Amino acid sequence: MLRHASSVDLQMAEKAEATELQRMIAIEQQKAQFQAQVHTxxxxxxxxxxxxxxSKLDYRTETCLQSCVERFIDTTLTITNRFTQMVQKGAH
Structure with missing residues (x-):
């Protein structure tokens, strides 16, 4: 009986480790995607x-960069949200 309990405990520990590893991999993938987006x-x-x-950004350049990034983020979010909606509709 004692051996069975330790075998179950070992399986549960291995499953918890696998789940934690998957979570850590997902976090690292998100970080990599974020870095790729920043480079883009x-x-x-x-x-x-x-x-x-x-040596410095002038006002026009700084404003242009800020607007460009904001438009890029807005566009990316719009596309992502639209894709999510399409996937959800397809799943139903």
């Missing part, structure tokens, strides 16, 4: 807004 913002908005780099 930087590339697109830098090319659009910065004529020639200097």
């Amino acid at each position: 913002f930087t590339d697109v908005c830098w090319d659009k807004c910065v004529d020639s780099p200097g």
Whole structure:
């Protein structure tokens, strides 16, 4: 009886470890996606807004960069929300 209990405990511990590992992998994937998004913002908005780099950003460049990133985020959220709605409708 004691062996059976320890076997069950071991299986439960292994399952908990697997679940925790999956959670950690998901977090790392989210971090990687975030970093990729930041790089995309930087590339697109830098090319659009910065004529020639200097020691400081002027007001026009700073405003352009901010607006560009905000539009990019809004567009990404809109597309993501629309895709989520389509998936949910398809699941029903």
